[in-house]
Amino acid sequence: MNSTVSFFYFLSFLTILSAVMVVVSRNPIHSVLYLILAFFTLSGHYILLNAQFLAAVNIIVYAGAIMVLFLFVIMFLNMKQDNEEAKTNIAKIAATIVGGTVFVILFGAYRKSAIPAFNPENFDSQVGMIENLGHILFREYLLPFELASILLLVAMVGAVMLGKREIGERHF
């Protein structure tokens, strides 16, 4: 087995383990920390695929910003392990049915989907590098890119509006 393949299996093992631990952990802080580990292992997969820019952005955006906010909110909520409310049986059955349905849908989609084959002769291994990504993003996919940025801008304006102080209201 060559080293890339063994790296892949090691990373996949870690990814699945940490993803399972996210669900299984009783303590929400532990869940968040396992989720961060899962993001790191996903970045490792990106690096194995020679997509360095995606790996770095994944770390910066998800592990560096979004998960910090998650941790932040959970710390403020101050959840204790013992005050977890007992779930009713109906909720458990409904959760099982929903989870099972999602699993079946994903499995069916996976069986039906055809993974596009690539030709190792003319495959460009540099396609994930930042220069090539920039060329593709700003030449071929300019309109979707700009639309996505407008969507983000709208979300940002909305967040600022929600966080704006009302007249006469004082927080401190």
Next chain:
Amino acid sequence: MDLTEFLVKTATIFVVFVLTLVIAMYSTWAERKVAGFIQDRMGPNRAGWGGLLQPLADAGKMFFKEDFIPALANKWLFIAGPSLAMLTALLASAVIPFGSTFRINGHEIVLQGVESNIGILYVFGVVALGVYGIMVGGWASNNKFSLLGAIRAASQNISYEVAMGLSLIAILMMSSSLSLGEIVAQQHGMNWNIFYQPLGFLIFITCSFAECNRVPFDLPECETELVGGYHTEYGSMKLGFYLFAEYINMFISSAIISVLYFGGYNYPGMDWVYSQLTGALGSETGHNIATLIGTAVFFGKALFFIFFYMWVRWTIPRFRYDQLMNLGWKKLIPLAIFNIIITGAAVLFLKPVITAWLN
């Protein structure tokens, strides 16, 4: 990758690692000396000549103190906090170019741990992770003051990362490369970015003060309000690791500032020095000595910025927390966006005019 290349890389990374630790260690000594000088007293002067053995004495003291974990603390996360702080602090030094190349028997050895085409994004990602050590440690202590310190640190880091990233964008627009080695090489011949990006530099250095939790932005460990902030419950070597991580972060950010804005290992007249040295000592020894001079210049710049951090710490009082947030969100971010627009306009319109006029 063959074995010699692997060994050379390992050795380079090890040297970079040791250098970072030694510089951080002696920064603690320098901080006290600078504080002593500014406050008109002697500073440490008992252990060794001029107190030079003081860091070792401190480390020994830290090691032999009682390693205490509070009864209601989350034990594993309490230990993970300082470890994460040290880990993220040490990670960033891997991509910093400390000098150009060494030539040994015709082989070129780059004085940089990893040359990566996303160098600056890597640094930015590691900086973004730096907050976890503080947050995890502060939460695991199970103490209100620690938690408040951790939350202050997290919100401060997130806020100032935005302005820092935006001030970097202006540099990237000029260099059109993300690789730190490439950015340094482009500043050859006094083309230092500080002359083109004075506003960006001011934003960047302000944000790096906030990211390192240094005075005037050291609200997370503000002792007048929060006892000791996030490390209230820590003692022994765990506290030592937190404090040490701060000094490592200081060195890393000084090195990044010197790489991005002050030309890294470039200095005025380096071409003349290079030609003289290679003429006198041959292309191998001369090249190596010229590289060593460049590396010394790089460390001189970085050490000056460490001194600048200390100078500011013992001069300026601490901000209030709402002042800190207002500065970050309402002043630095708009200024950084303005800087990007100015840079874009200059690259598009001013640069062709000036190059046409110069030719």
